Amino acid sequence: MLWRHKHTSSYKLLVQNSSLHFLLFLTYTMTLCQALVRTSLLSSHFFIHHLPSSFPTIRHGFQRNCRRIRCIPEVSIPEAVAISEPSILEPSEDLSKDTVEQLISPQNKDNVSKLMKMERKPTNTAVVPETNGRWFPYLDEFRVNGVSLSSGEVVEALDPLILDVRKERFRNVVKHRSYGVCLVVEGLSDFGNVSAVCRSADALGLQSVHVVSCGSSKRYRDNRHVSMGSEKWLDIEVWNSTQECFDVLKSRGYRIATTHLGKNTVSIYDMDWSCPTAIVVGNENRGISEEALKLSDLHCSIPMNGMVDSFNVSVAAGILMHHAVCDRTSRLGSHGDLTSEENQILLAEFFLRHSKSAISIAGDYAKRKSSNPMPKL
Numbered sequence: 001m002l003w004r005h006k007h008t009s010s011y012k013l014l015v016q017n018s019s020l021h022f023l024l025f026l027t028y029t030m031t032l033c034q035a036l037v038r039t040s041l042l043s044s045h046f047f048i049h050h051l052p053s054s055f056p057t058i059r060h061g062f063q064r065n066c067r068r069i070r071c072i073p074e075v076s077i078p079e080a081v082a083i084s085e086p087s088i089l090e091p092s093e094d095l096s097k098d099t100v101e102q103l104i105s106p107q108n109k110d111n112v113s114k115l116m117k118m119e120r121k122p123t124n125t126a127v128v129p130e131t132n133g134r135w136f137p138y139l140d141e142f143r144v145n146g147v148s149l150s151s152g153e154v155v156e157a158l159d160p161l162i163l164d165v166r167k168e169r170f171r172n173v174v175k176h177r178s179y180g181v182c183l184v185v186e187g188l189s190d191f192g193n194v195s196a197v198c199r200s201a202d203a204l205g206l207q208s209v210h211v212v213s214c215g216s217s218k219r220y221r222d223n224r225h226v227s228m229g230s231e232k233w234l235d236i237e238v239w240n241s242t243q244e245c246f247d248v249l250k251s252r253g254y255r256i257a258t259t260h261l262g263k264n265t266v267s268i269y270d271m272d273w274s275c276p277t278a279i280v281v282g283n284e285n286r287g288i289s290e291e292a293l294k295l296s297d298l299h300c301s302i303p304m305n306g307m308v309d310s311f312n313v314s315v316a317a318g319i320l321m322h323h324a325v326c327d328r329t330s331r332l333g334s335h336g337d338l339t340s341e342e343n344q345i346l347l348a349e350f351f352l353r354h355s356k357s358a359i360s361i362a363g364d365y366a367k368r369k370s371s372n373p374m375p376k377l
Contacts, residue, residue: 116235117352117359118142118151118345123248134337135179135252135276137208137235138345142352144359147366151348157365158351158358170350173205173233174343176336181273181324182208182254183317184280186242186292193284195231196314202230204321205335207346210249210278212239232353246278246295254278258288258296259316261309265299268320273327281317 119139142149149157159167183201188194194211201209239245246256257271258280271277280296282288293299302311302319311319325335338346352358 115232115353116349118154118349135254136338136342136345137179138342138349140341140345142348142362144363144366145370147370149362149366149369151345153365153369154348154362155344155351157362158354161358161361162351162354166354170347170354174338174346174350176205176334177207177346178205178328178335178337179208180276180328180335180337181206181321182210182249182278183321184210184212184245184249184256184278185317186212186280186289187283187286188281188313190284193312193314197281197317198234198236199230200314200318200321202233204318204325206234206321206325208235208237210237210239210245212242212245233350242289242292243295246292249278252276255298256280256292256296257298257300258282258292259301259320260288260293260299261301262299265301267303268300268323269303271298271300271327272331273324274331277324279317279320279324281313281320284313 119141120137121139140151142151142154162170183197183206185194185197188211198209237245239248249256254276256278259282280288280292282292288296300320302316304310310316328335352362
């Protein structure tokens with residue numbers, strides 16, 4: 001019994017020593033790995049942030065197209081350096097060319113039209129009885145490389161390009177979109193307000209925004225943080241004059257409601273917003289022009305209960321659009337009123353606006369379609 005006891009004690013001591021050596025080895029290995037990771041990350045940081053000026057796209061793309069994830073514990077890394085992965089594979093934009101004047105100036109309408117991809121109906125097309133007085137601007141056609149694709153083919157071509165979560169977001173947004181109410185901004189001088197109303201329109205489900213008589217060289221990227229890129233997903237139309245804009249809107253079946261305080265002003269709470277309506281907001285200082293007041297179908301106002309008698313123009317536009325959406329929802333059951341066909345067409349439009357590579361991918365699909373035509377039944 002004594003021999004067995006001594007043997008057992010020796011064995012336990014041997015095991016304890018082995019475990020200690022293993023723990024020391026493991027601790028050393030982890031320390032070495034952390035040092036290597038720190039060195040690797042800091043080297044990447046040095047490489048990206050010390051690239052020559054001849055590589056602006058790489059520098060900008062790394063800083064713009066990444067999202068942070070949790071770093072390795074106990075590794076001290078500067079804020080700008082984090083383990084990251086690409087978010088949306090889109091080419092970086094040249095913000096030096098992105099100005100308000102270039103985007104929504106009457107002299108540069110082509111820049112706005114580039115945002116819209118699917119074929120559109122002619123501007124002066126009137127609403128036909130078959131649509132029940134509802135305006136929808138797109139045709140079920142996208143032309144690329146001399147080939148026409150339907151909205152279904154566009155969706156099929158671009159489906160592999162877009163993440164499932166993004167596609168679900170598109171479908172949910174399109175489901176709640178409507179052309180039943182549109183926004184008209186007349187002569188705004190502060191393009192921060194233009195950006196703000198665009199952001200509100202997008203958030204509330206209005207797809208159509210009209211800009212009258214805008215012209216400024218102020219940089220648009222200065223207001224990017226206000227609009228949050230919402231203009232990318234809206235249908236923005238630019239007009240040289242108020243009359244031109246109103247004539248087209250009336251031909252599309254809209255009544256023109258200008259925001260104005262006067263004798264015949266109607267409270268927004270007494271209006272039926274299920275009727276197609278164009279909400280018009282005016283200049284920050286002068287308000288709605290006399291021409292717009294004469295050409296409009298009605299004047300409306302937001303009841304005021306304070307000492308002041310007006311809102312900031314972007315706030316007023318937000319209140320008007322929000323009330324219109326709430327009233328339409330209570331009367332119609334939903335603000336979004338697109339048919340299944342219109343829903344599909346607008347979804348294809350969103351797919352095409354998703355990234356700059358979407359057009360080239362749709363073009364490749366069109367080439368394959370033209371070289372392998374479907375047999376006629």
